[in-house]
Each structure stands twice: as structure tokens, then as C-alpha cells.
Amino acid sequence: MTERNLFLIFPRNMTSDSLKRLRDWFRANAAELPWRPADLDAPRDPYAVWISETMLQQTQVSTVRDYFTRWMERFPDVETLAQAEEAEVFKYWQGLGYYSRARNILKTARIVASLQRKMPETRKELEALPGIGAYTAGAILSLAYHKREAILDGNLVRIFSRLYELDFLPTDKAEKSCAEIYWEYAREVADSPKAYMHNEALMELGRTVCKAKNPLCENCPLRSECRAFMDGRTAEFPPTKKHTEKSWHGTVLVVESADDKILAVIGGQKFLDKQLALPHFESTRGAAVALPAKAEDYINADEIDSMDYRGTFRHSITVHKIECDILYIKLKTKSSKAHLPMQDKADAKSSFEWVEKAKALETFANSFSLKALKKVMDPFSNVDTRNNGFPPFGRE
Numbered sequence: 001m002t003e004r005n006l007f008l009i010f011p012r013n014m015t016s017d018s019l020k021r022l023r024d025w026f027r028a029n030a031a032e033l034p035w036r037p038a039d040l041d042a043p044r045d046p047y048a049v050w051i052s053e054t055m056l057q058q059t060q061v062s063t064v065r066d067y068f069t070r071w072m073e074r075f076p077d078v079e080t081l082a083q084a085e086e087a088e089v090f091k092y093w094q095g096l097g098y099y100s101r102a103r104n105i106l107k108t109a110r111i112v113a114s115l116q117r118k119m120p121e122t123r124k125e126l127e128a129l130p131g132i133g134a135y136t137a138g139a140i141l142s143l144a145y146h147k148r149e150a151i152l153d154g155n156l157v158r159i160f161s162r163l164y165e166l167d168f169l170p171t172d173k174a175e176k177s178c179a180e181i182y183w184e185y186a187r188e189v190a191d192s193p194k195a196y197m198h199n200e201a202l203m204e205l206g207r208t209v210c211k212a213k214n215p216l217c218e219n220c221p222l223r224s225e226c227r228a229f230m231d232g233r234t235a236e237f238p239p240t241k242k243h244t245e246k247s248w249h250g251t252v253l254v255v256e257s258a259d260d261k262i263l264a265v266i267g268g269q270k271f272l273d274k275q276l277a278l279p280h281f282e283s284t285r286g287a288a289v290a291l292p293a294k295a296e297d298y299i300n301a302d303e304i305d306s307m308d309y310r311g312t313f314r315h316s317i318t319v320h321k322i323e324c325d326i327l328y329i330k331l332k333t334k335s336s337k338a339h340l341p342m343q344d345k346a347d348a349k350s351s352f353e354w355v356e357k358a359k360a361l362e363t364f365a366n367s368f369s370l371k372a373l374k375k376v377m378d379p380f381s382n383v384d385t386r387n388n389g390f391p392p393f394g395r396e
């Protein structure tokens with residue numbers, strides 16, 4: 001999935017206003033920590049960032065405090081550490097577990113010292129060093145060097161999953177884009193001169209407010225845009241177990257008015273929320289013998305002039321393996337006169353637009369809608385159709 005497509009599926013949500021609220025919250029609530037200077041805008045010692053972030057992997061902040069202080073007193077810089085014996089380094093690490101981390105720290109210190117350099121300033125060079133992965137490299141680059149570099153740890157995953165109701169984990173294997181989608185949100189936060197503060201503020205927010213259990217949403221600066229909070233579903237995100245694939249069968253409507261316009265919807269859809277899409281809803285494959293009842297949320301059955309089944313296409317969005325019937329409905333009414341029942345609902349999450357049919361292929365920017373449209377515009381287009389041409393729907 002390309003970066004452009006990711007953007008189209010998950011439009012940017014972190015506005016400058018929400019990031020400012022995040023920064024204000026952090027300035028007011030940042031805990032005093034041995035590796036955190038009082039001046040939150042001050043660039044930090046990359047060595048100290050590296051040591052603290054490595055210690056913090058899978059270890060509580062409260063535990064790391066004393067270890068970090070003792071370590072920095074004995075090994076205040078890369079050169080001092082590089083000259084130490086492994087046995088002594090282990091002694092200062094004893095109790096933190098995962099001794100491979102201490103061994104890698106020593107190896108990396110010796111490599112950096114042998115090159116007579118400070119910690120590298122590029123992600124490529126950092127990630128080439130033993131024990132430094134994408135997360136630690138991002139932390140060093142953003143917190144120490146103030147570069148616009150993203151980080152993604154468990155805290156940020158939990159926050160992004162809840163903010164955007166992502167029902168998959170970066171480690172889910174069903175679609176290789178799962179991790180990339182999380183990283184895209186992380187890059188969005190880091191795409192600012194204040195990346196260092198956004199990254200650290202989110203880590204702190206995840207640690208102290210957006211906790212794994214019972215998040216303290218009333219104290220959260222992001223609650224006004226948090227979808228899980230607004231939907232009362234914070235306990236559902238992030239998902240507790242990995243899943244490989246979710247099958248979804250649905251129907252997509254290509255509704256054409258008498259004045260050659262196509263009905264488009266924004267919001268309130270299973271997929272493609274907040275972007276222009278064709279109306280779609282879950283349905284049982286082949287079960288319908290007439291207009292699906294759900295379709296009557298979108299159109300008035302009395303206004304239908306003709307209805308054709310135009311095949312079924314397959315599509316993937318994150319962990320969802322989608323199979324979707326295309327229903328092409330022509331209305332007797334013009335777009336301005338068409339009655340759209342969902343608009344009458346006070347709690348409707350959807351809004352509607354009519355798109356010129358001649359411009360529809362340029363107007364819809366997601367391949368889900370385009371696949372259905374192409375099958376309507378050109379019935380012989382290369383869409384993965386099923387059912388050997390026999391429609392699952394009856395015709396009027």
C-alpha cells in the first residue's frame with residue numbers, strides 16, 4: 001500500500017490545535033525524571049537518551065530511575081563505557097534482565113568510541129548498531145538531535161489504536177501494511193519542529209493517562225478527537241490478541257440519479273470513514289432476493305427506475321478481506337429531488353454529495369469505490385466478479 005493510499009484511507013487527524021493541547025498538557029504534567037532536563041525544549045545528550053530508552057524497554061520507569069542514575073555516575077559517556085569490562089557493565093545492569101541489552105550497549109559503545117565519534121545522527125547509521133532498532137533510533141534522533149523522526153512504542157500504539165479505532169496491531173500479519181499504518185500516524189505527529197516534544201508527550205500520556213486498563217480520559221488533552229472515547233469503546237482498543245484476517249461481505253451501492261449524478265457518502269461507513277466513498281453496508285452473500293433492507297437507509301425504493309447486480313469484487317483494507325456485491329441502481333428522480341432517508345435521522349453520522357457521473361472516476365480517491373464504479377461504467381472491466389454472471393438479487 002503506498003503512502004498516498006494510506007493517507008487516503010486514514011486522513012490526517014492530528015491538527016495543529018490538538019498537538020498544541022498535547023504540548024500544553026505535557027509542559028504542565030511532565031514528571032521529573034533523571035534523564036529529563038527541567039527545560040523540556042533543551043536538546044539532550046544522545047548517549048543519555050540511548051541508555052535511558054534501552055533501560056526502559058520492558059521495564060517500569062520507577063525501576064529505571066535508580067539504575068540510570070547509578071549507571072551515569074559510573075559510565076557518564078561513550079568513551080568511559082567503551083573501556084569498561086563486560087562483567088562490570090553486567091553488574092550495573094543486574095536486576096534489569098534481558099542481559100543481551102547490556103551486551104549490545106557495550107558492543108555499540110566500543111564501535112562508536114573506536115570511530116571517535118558521538119552517537120550517529122542518521123537513522124540508517126543508528127539502526128546498523130547492535131541493539132538499536134527503529135524505536136531507539138527515533139528516540140535518539142528526536143529527543144537528542146531534535147530531528148523530525150517518528151517513534152512507535154507500546155504507549156503510542158495504544159493511543160493511536162484508541163484515537164482512530166484501529167482494530168489491528170502493528171504486528172498483525174494479515175496485511176503487511178498494519179505496521180506501516182501505525183508508523184504513518186507516528187510520522188504525522190513527528191512532522192513538526194516540535195517532534196521531540198510530541199513524541200515524549202505521547203509516551204508520557206500513554207504511561208500516565210491512556211493506560212492499558214481504565215484510561216483516565218477526563219484528564220486527556222486528546223479526548224475531543226478520540227474516536228474510542230466518543231464511542232464509549234476504549235476497552236476494545238487496542239485489540240488484545242493478534243488476528244490474521246477478518247472476512248467481511250457487503251454490498252456497495254452505485255446510485256445514479258436521473259440527471260446523471262452518483263451518490264457519494266462521507267462518514268458513518270464501515271470502511272473509508274471521513275472520505276468520499278460509495279455507500280456500503282454488510283450483507284450476506286447471495287441471501288438477498290430483492291433490494292437489501294439496508295439499502296433503504298440510503299434511497300427511497302419508490303424512486304428506483306432499475307436495479308442491476310454488477311458483480312462482486314474483492315478488496316483488502318488492513319486485516320479485512322472484503323468481498324462486495326455491486327448494486328447499480330438508477331433513480332427516476334433527479335439528484336435535487338431524491339429522498340435520502342438517512343438524512344432524516346437526527347443521529348446520522350453520514351453526509352451525502354452528488355458527484356457528476358462523467359467526473360466520478362476522478363472524484364473518488366479510494367480504490368474500493370473505484371472498483372465498483374469501473375464495473376458500472378464498463379461492465380467488461382477487469383474486476384474479480386463471481387457467481388458466473390447470475391445475480392444474487394432479483395430484479396424489478
Ligand code: SF4
Pocket residue numbers: 159162163209210211215216217218220221222223224226228229234
Ligand atoms: S481520550 Fe482516553 S482513550 Fe482516548 S487517547 Fe485519551 S486517554 Fe486514551
